[in-house]
Amino acid sequence: MEPQVRADLYDMMVLIRTFEEAILREYHADKKPVFDIGAGAIPGEMHLSAGQEPVAAGVCAHLTGDDAVTATHRPHHFAIAHGVDLRRMTAEIFGRVDGLGKGRGGHMHLFDPNVHFSCSGIIAEGYPPAVGQALAFQRKSTDRIAVAVTGEGAANQGGFHEALNLASLWKLPVVFVIEDNDWGISVPRSASTCVTSNAVRAAGYDMPGERVEDNSVEAVHEAAGKAIARARAGEGPSLLEVHTLRLWGHFEGDAQAYRTDLEGVPGRDPIPTFEASLRADGLLDDDGMRAARERAQQRVEDAIAFAKNSPQPEPASALEYVFA
């Protein structure tokens, strides 16, 4: 793989992690000493994606802003990797008037039409709209594609199977991505499905299915590259599952008492692993790491400041935007 591609993947993963750490800090700062989920500068549920950076970085490296991404209730890593406006995304998470949805959406409902990004709080339900976006792209005779992302728990939902069937039937340019972080909130994959790899389910819809086992951004990049090239060439959809890692809780405030795999989790953090690999190949040193983190820190701090400086929406405007 080209050194520059590896460096870019690293930068993206660092940016995502820096952002999620900042959100973690801001989210909890005003929820002490008594945790109140609705209180504070960032109210509501918060699902952070630390540990899953390789999936977003590896997939989105092949996309342009003309391609569509539908993400899940854990959307930040894909939003950032797909180029969603970081300032307006942050303002939306803070529920401010300059947010992507002017404070109507919140962190699970981010829409940036400039890069065709959307996400949803309902499991598997971003899959069918991605099929429709791909249909529109196909009809317009473009080489644009749609990427639909879910977690492994969603592969047991009807919407998942209906979308795969339609996309394959109509030979649409879609790449279905499953982030298998082993846990559907507190229920392990082994207790929710009879297959150990959801990639095998692709065969049921006559499309290629591949599972990347080790949460390596380079492996994701390679596998996603094949699937995306196939979609762009008009050869139809593919399914890509990545065995990734939910580094933190399902949502902030989740004590994770149910988790049986926590002991080994820190050692599986994909960012130090990737750093070690880049170091071994002479592509990264302490200065490089520091520079990458500083660049990320700057962008994230700028976005957080933008969000905090944005006013709360006027209560009198609560009824706006129901209809166009």
Place this chain on the structure above:
Amino acid sequence: MTVTEAPSRRKLSTAKAMVEGIAQEMERDPSVFLLGEDVGSYGGIFSSTTGLLDRFGPQRVMDTPISETGFIGAAIGAAVEGMRPIAELMFADFFGVCMDQIYNHMAKIHFESGGNVKVPMVITTAVGGGYSDGAQHSQCLWGTFAHLPGMKVVVPSTPADAKGLMISAIRDDNPVVYMFHKGVMGLPWMAKNPRSVAPVPEEEYEVPIGKASVVRQGRDVSIVTLSLSVHHALDVADELAGDGIECEVVDLRSLVPMDTDTILESVARTGRLVVVDEDYLSFGLSGEVVARVAERDPSVLKAPPARVAVPDVPIPYARSLEYAVLPTHARIRAAVEEMVGA
């Protein structure tokens, strides 16, 4: 032989008028396309798409698998990318298998995006009973759709409105749920309402969404209703006119937005209100109409309002049972007579 041109008051069935509206929009706007179950060579189970496949081809008239979450969700995705899909949900009763896409996605995306993403699509769906199709194929359920914000809900009762409302629905930048009663379609295999075939202008025209129609004027009582019940109400009004009772009949034509002004003006003229609704009684359209009158100006009412609706029971199969719960001609007449003290 000389063929004399028919006068311009050409008559069409509601189904044909609806199809004509779709076809004219498909001609005008290449982004309009149709998808759903049996909308292709079958032409729609209730003839809502007859002939469109032959005219526009399988790229624009797409038969789908029995997969409502999939294809209604796909319509949403196509709509956000600038197309104008019409997705047919064969029976409104089937919304349970796809309601998430409808109310969590189609109806909320514009709001959640702060107005930055539009979802210009139409869901067409057949509603209503009266032909022993049982509890899962006879419901109206428009109150459920209307209850959930973010989608317009239109329900035509006549061929001319069916065409004009369809054109308005397709051109609207919002999601519109277009609910057609099987009993007004003018289908050859169903007991035909005489008004289901009526004059329809040939050119394109819009019937504004959110404007009710006073389809009969009267001084004694306002019957506020929609869809097939409009025709029952008109039949009742014709009969009662012979007894000296003059009913005003208001066809709502859309639930969202609802034309409260026209309702109020009518009730202000007559002083009496009977709401007729083929949907369930409780928590629905009939209560909403009464509430709006009561909130705006209860002083216009000379008598307590009455509601004729399905009394909170699943639609029964046997004809005798089904007609006992539907808002029939007899029930409407009884409600009006009781109110005017006849």
